Amino acid sequence: MPSILAKSFYGWWIVAGAVATQFAWMAVGPAVAGVFLGPIVNDLQWDVWQFTLGVSLAAVASAFSGIVAGEIVDRRGPRSLMLFGMAVTVVCFASLAIQSSLWIFLMLHMLLGLVGWTLFGPLIVNATISKWFVAQRGWALSIGSIGVSLGGIISPVTFTFIVDGWGWRVGYAALAVFVFALVTPVAFLMRRTPEDYGILPDGGRGKAQGASGEGNTAELPSLTRAQALRTRGFWLLTCGFGLNFIALGSVLVHAIPFATDAGFSRPLAAAGLAVNGLGNLSSKVVWGWGLQNIETRKLVIAAYSVSSVGVALIVAAASVGQAALLMLGFFLYGFGFGGTIPISEFLWARYFGRKHIGAIRGIGNPIAILGTAIGPVAVGMWFDATGAYSYAFIALIGAYMSGAALVGISREPSRG
Secondary structure: OOHHHHHHHHHHHHHHHHHHHHHHHEEEOOHHHHHHHHHHHHHOOHHHHHHHHHHHHHHHHHHHHHHHHHHHHHHHHHHHHHHHHHHHHHHHHHHHOOOOOHHHHHHHHHHHHHOOOHHHHHHHHHHHHHOOOOOOHHHHHHHHOOHOOOHHHHHHHHHHHHHHHHHHHHHHHHHHHHHOOOOOOOOOOOOOOOHHHOOOOHHHHOOOOOOOOOOOOOOOOOOOOHHHHHHHHHHHHHHHHHHHHHHHHHHHHHHHHHHOOOOOOOOHHHHHHHHHHHHHHHHHHHHHHEEEEEEEHHHHHHHHHHHHHHHHHHHHHHHHHHHHHHHHHHHEEEEEEEHHHHHHHHHHHHOOOOOOHHHHHHHHHHHHHHHHHHHHHHHHHHHHHOOOOHHHHHHHHHHHHHHHHHHHHHOOOOOO
């Protein structure tokens, strides 16, 4: 058995595993959908909305699988879920590489969302992080979400190079190999709770102690899923974060097509997504510090506002053809995006506790992620109908600000 000292550091190994798996989740899902959109639509003569329907079906399926997966994380831990999700993802990407049918494309994406990449994504790994940390939860979640940033920086440029050089079929095959190589070893690193190994959250051997700031507080009693559903805070967080997902997912999927439609090259558009990832990565210190020292709802408003400004600059850059303005817009969009996962996960754990956090997050997913399904298809249909993206992107700014308002008026439920 590992020594107590070794056990006390194990939570940070969980965080390291979260970095790797969230990198994989971002790299094979949200960050690269736009890379494949143009080549597949042109090669198979599909409409843009038909391609984005696949992305949206994956999001809907992931929302409902989270109801069951969240409970499994609470009871058994993340390892078996991650290994199963890895295997399904590998098979689905290998199948996508050899198919040419819209119906097969859609069904494979539903399977990916239902029992594929969802099972090694943020819902699973961040619920696990929240169980391992209380006083240092803000830093742990921020560091763990670095994987999302790295996925946004590396994968668009890498897979644009692969797809443009060897075709989209080779691109899907490469995704299958990547997922197998990265997720498999990390899954064996993950553990359920510190109590299973004789320690308390934050590596402690006694009661978790609080310090200064909102993030450093002694642990309060946890609410059950049934209790959480009866609170106003649950529904405000669910709807507020859902509106954020509408904007976030839509920009990610349509960023490259939006930029190329405005006259920018595909490599430059892919570089824009990489700059988005750079903004995401550079924000982690800011959001991590903020979670330990600033009221969390204020951070939500700040993050969504920064992303809104970024989207506005992207739209402005398209109208004037300025690449520098486009990159600044992507950077700010990414900087705000960088706070989305750690801030939301922190707020869920802050409001409802860590014991049942997987089940609570899972039941909230169908409503919150519905935005991820609706947004990209709606933007794609708008483009197919009008031949332009700008007004749809402006509407996404409204979604950001409405989401910030809903989270801003929420209140932490009584847990005494």
